[in-house]
Amino acid sequence: MVVAVEEALGAQGGVKETGQPVVRRVVQVANAQRLLDLAEVEDVVQETMIRFVGALRAEKIRNPESVAAFLSGICNNVLLEYKRCLSRRPVTQAGPVSLDPPMASGPDLVELRQIIGMVMSQLAPKEREILRAFYLEQRERPQICQALGISEAQFRVALFRAREKFREIYQFSLKRNAAKQH
Numbered sequence: 001m002v003v004a005v006e007e008a009l010g011a012q013g014g015v016k017e018t019g020q021p022v023v024r025r026v027v028q029v030a031n032a033q034r035l036l037d038l039a040e041v042e043d044v045v046q047e048t049m050i051r052f053v054g055a056l057r058a059e060k061i062r063n064p065e066s067v068a069a070f071l072s073g074i075c076n077n078v079l080l081e082y083k084r085c086l087s088r089r090p091v092t093q094a095g096p097v098s099l100d101p102p103m104a105s106g107p108d109l110v111e112l113r114q115i116i117g118m119v120m121s122q123l124a125p126k127e128r129e130i131l132r133a134f135y136l137e138q139r140e141r142p143q144i145c146q147a148l149g150i151s152e153a154q155f156r157v158a159l160f161r162a163r164e165k166f167r168e169i170y171q172f173s174l175k176r177n178a179a180k181q182h
Helices: 002-011 022-032 038-057 064-088 106-122 125-136 141-148 152-181
Strands: none
Touching: 038 064, 106 125, 106 152, 125 141, 125 152, 141 152
16 A cells, blocks of 8 residues: 555655655654554554545645645644544553443433433434434434435534533433432
8 A cells, every 4th residue: 555655646746755755754743743552653644544545536635746745734633633532532440341331220220211301302303313313223324314314424413413412401400400309
């Protein structure tokens, strides 16, 4: 893959910058961002090159003389996404990991279902339908998009907004229930 990318870059007149292959330059940028693990660097380089080849094939590079800058920009974006992803992951402690989600006991489960039902009833019909299809029915995204007549991008936005709305109502109901108990 590296050879094919460098050949494609060579056709545009930008294979090397300061005598170094482009891939080596991406690795240097990734290392400069303080990625600790070699596997992390390889992941970033691979994702960067995949996006770069896609942009090259789609002819999104406007100025062939600035291929190195374009590639560097892609690498920076991939690094930012990667770091965001790492910051969202919960820190786990060493030890056996259970893949099963924790289950609530009898009365807690009934109360949880009641609260979820109450929250779902307060959502707009489209929000309710999206959350039900995605989380409860566990349908695939393309299937939901087709049923609702929306694009993938519209679905992502609608799902995000529905989750946020659900979270707001749920937290408000928890606060209200906590106030009633005191």
